[in-house]
Amino acid sequence: MLSQEMIDRIIDEAFDVLGTIGLQFEHPKALALLGEHGQRIDRAAERAYLSRDFVERAIQSAPKRFSIxxxxxxxxxxxxxxxxxYDPGSAAIKMLEVDGKVRPSTSADYIRLARLVHQLQNIRASSTSLVPSDVPIEVSDFYRLYLAVQNCDKPVVTGLFREESFPATLEIMTIVRGSEKEAVEKPMAIFDACPSSPLRWSVLTSESIMQCARHGLPSEIISVPLTGATGPVTISGTLVVHTAENLAGIALAQAVRPGAPVVYGGAPCIMDMRAGQTPFGSLETYMIDCAYAQIGKTFGFPIHSYMGLSDSKLVDSQAGSExxxxxxxAALAGVNIVSGVGILDFITCQSLEKLVIDNELCGMAYRLIDGIRHRHEKMAIDFLPEAVKAGHFLGHPTTLKLFREEGYMPGKAVDRASAPQGGGGPSDYQRAQTIVKELLAREPFHLAPEKVRELDKVVLREAKEFGMEALPAFAG
Incomplete structure (x- = not known):
């Protein structure tokens, strides 16, 4: 996507931005910490100017790989x-029903989604990807994690809505692991931290980065400059802002604790000036994503992006193509955490049926990057005499042994059967509906009952302040 010369120019300009324009840090402790590390601080303007030497040291100390x-x-x-x-991604507030109607998401919706993700083999991480409307918004961040750990055994991509929520979130992970030491040594979650473009870090985002770094938990920077709106109108200019915001977050994390795990990520987007919308499924948005993946990989960082989603309002051909x-x-670009499968309508709506279909797309992507393998010393000549005599390879031992490895075998969401007499047949959406019902009818993942009871106590204790006296019917 980018030449090496262009990558170098974008990085150099981002360093100039960090040192001469600086970034606004609304959190006094973030400013103070950066000042303690020798950076120029304008406290009246809440601005920090980061030197290239300081940021390059942070780049060196940030781990290039870690495990969840x-x-x-x-x-x-x-x-x-x-x-x-791949993970379902983001924090949708709506659920698409099978009849095409949309409504606010609930705890029951999230539980169904998590149980589905648990069984979809190509979606290898979970996320707190729905915000339930049946609990107070003040507790909905850690409440989502509370639901996630009970209904899916996969690592979780999550995040905070309030800086006050971190202690309860850490307590949930500690209960699940058995100790805070285990929760840190075997992190089950990555925490999104979203700077406000252009070049501003809120109290919440800074606190999230600092708390995660302090405890050795992974953060994921979600920089979201929008071309012509919160970023320059050119893609290259937007990449400069995106690079600067990511490097600032990484520098802050390393100032707290050298070696703190951080993912270089984001959700930058082209701006559709006609509609006043941000099409996350557009080609230009994916171009930005692939380009910043190149930049992040130049530093050696793990990469995140939103690239498995659609702006369509239904599970239709637009949703499939985007x-x-x-x-x-994303697979070809080597993006490490790809968020958004199942998502529709500008990252606001989830569909269980789309999630099932997307699972097959992810499987195909994995097959693509697995490539074409050289499995034998001779690729064909050793097998040809026997096959020529038989007139086919169907019964050959190598065929029986390797056909499942050479070709991806999709599930029932993908139609590869012969057409029934008279033509027709169910659509992919109808097939996905059937699969959703089948998977949700299976025995779900269960956390140990004693751990669930402890988690219930944490949520009810924290939620009581906001008028929540009991858990929703499907939560406990």
Whole structure:
């Protein structure tokens, strides 16, 4: 996507931005910490000017790979290199029903989504990807994690809505792991931290980065400059802002604790000036994503992006084409955490049926990056005499042994059967509806009952302040 010369120019200009324009840090402790590390601070303007030397030291100290673990702590995913992991992503506030109607999401919706993700093999991480409307917004951040760890055994991409929520969030992870030491040594979650473009770090975002770094938990920077709106109108200019915001977050994390794990990420987007919208499924948005992946990999960082989603309002051909384009490009770009499968309508709506279909797209992407392998010393000549005599390879031992490895075998969401007599057949959306019902009818993942009771106590204790006296019917 970018030439090496252009990458170098974008990085150099981002360093100039950090040192001459600086960034606004609204958190006094963030400003004070950066000042203690010798950076120029304008306290009246809440601005920090970061030197190239300081940021380059932070780049060196930030880990280039780390692991996140499943809820039971017996399997891990390496985040870094060209390893690719898909997750449902973001914090949607709406749920798409099978009849096409949309309504506010609930705890029951999130539980169904998490149970589905638990069984979809190509979606290798979970996320707190729905915000339930049936609990106070003040507790909805850690409440989502509370639901996640009970209903899916995969690592979780999550985040805070309030800086006061971090202690309860850490307590939830500690209960699940058995100790805070285990929660840190085997982190089950990555925490999103979203700077406000252009070049501003809120109290919440700074606090999230600092708390995670202090405890050794992974952060994921979600820089969101929008071309012509909160970033320059050119893609290259927007990449400069995105680079500067990511480097500032990494520098802050390393100032707290050298070696703190951080993912270089974001959700930058082209701006559609006609509609006044941010099309996350557009080609230009994916171009920005692939370009910043190149920049982040130049530093050696793990990479995150939103690339498995659609702006369509329904699970239709637009949803399929936008999602497929993003899923494939992310895999080819070596993005490590790819968020957004299942998502529609500018990252505001989730669909269980889309999630099932997207799972197959992710499987195809994994097959693509697995490449074409040289499995034998001779690729064909050793097998040809026998096959020529038989007239086919169907019964050959190598065929029986390797056909499942050479070709991805999709599930029932993908139609590869012969057409029934008279033509027709169910659509992919109808097939996905059937699969959703089948998967949700299976025995779900269960956390140990004693841990669930402890988690219930934490949520009710914290929620009582905001008028929540009991858990929603599907939560406990």
């Amino acid at each position: 673990w499943n809820i039971t702590g017996d399997r891990s995913i390496e985040v870094g290199g060209d390893n690719v992991t 999602t497929a384009m993003g899923v494939i490009l």
